[in-house]
Amino acid sequence: MEKEDMDILLKQYANTGEFGQKDMRKKYPHVDFDKLMADAEVIQRNQRAKIIEDTKEPQALVESNPPPSGGELPLQKLIGSMYSVLMEITLWLIPIIGAIIGGTVLEMGFGGVILGIIAGLLLDVVLFGPVVIMMNIRSSLKKIENK
Numbered sequence: 001m002e003k004e005d006m007d008i009l010l011k012q013y014a015n016t017g018e019f020g021q022k023d024m025r026k027k028y029p030h031v032d033f034d035k036l037m038a039d040a041e042v043i044q045r046n047q048r049a050k051i052i053e054d055t056k057e058p059q060a061l062v063e064s065n066p067p068p069s070g071g072e073l074p075l076q077k078l079i080g081s082m083y084s085v086l087m088e089i090t091l092w093l094i095p096i097i098g099a100i101i102g103g104t105v106l107e108m109g110f111g112g113v114i115l116g117i118i119a120g121l122l123l124d125v126v127l128f129g130p131v132v133i134m135m136n137i138r139s140s141l142k143k144i145e146n147k
Contacts, residue, residue, distance in 0.1 A: 084135055091128060095120030 095117045102108055102116025 080138075087128065087131060087135065091124050091132070094124050098123070 098116035098118075098120030099113045100116065102112035102114070102119070103110070106112050106116075108115065
């Protein structure tokens with residue numbers, strides 16, 4: 001048997017666990033099939049070891065580079081904190097603007113200031129209430145997560 005035929009048989013056995021023809025021993029009586037099978041098993045073990053090694057490498061990369069705590073990226077944290085600060089400023093500005101409008105533009109005096117503040121607070125509740133509730137839920141979840 002030629003070397004090329006031996007290589008083909010060896011690879012075939014390593015991939016499938018059997019030879020293509022059942023009468024190989026009769027066809028090639030001078031070939032030591034026991035040695036050929038042993039060589040094929042070595043190839044199989046090497047292939048399995050390589051597969052195992054290849055699957056360990058990405059896991060090692062993940063373990064060496066964990067995501068930031070909470071799974072958030074720094075930009076996400078910055079945008080979230082800036083949004084809550086801007087929301088807080090807006091919630092305070094609306095009653096102040098309402099007081100200014102009620103006291104000076106409408107020329108209602110002190111009563112207009114009080115009515116402007118109340119109108120601004122009602123506007124805050126109606127427009128920004130759901131957003132404030134979501135922000136409170138988010139902060140509560142962060143507290144629970146940190147515990």
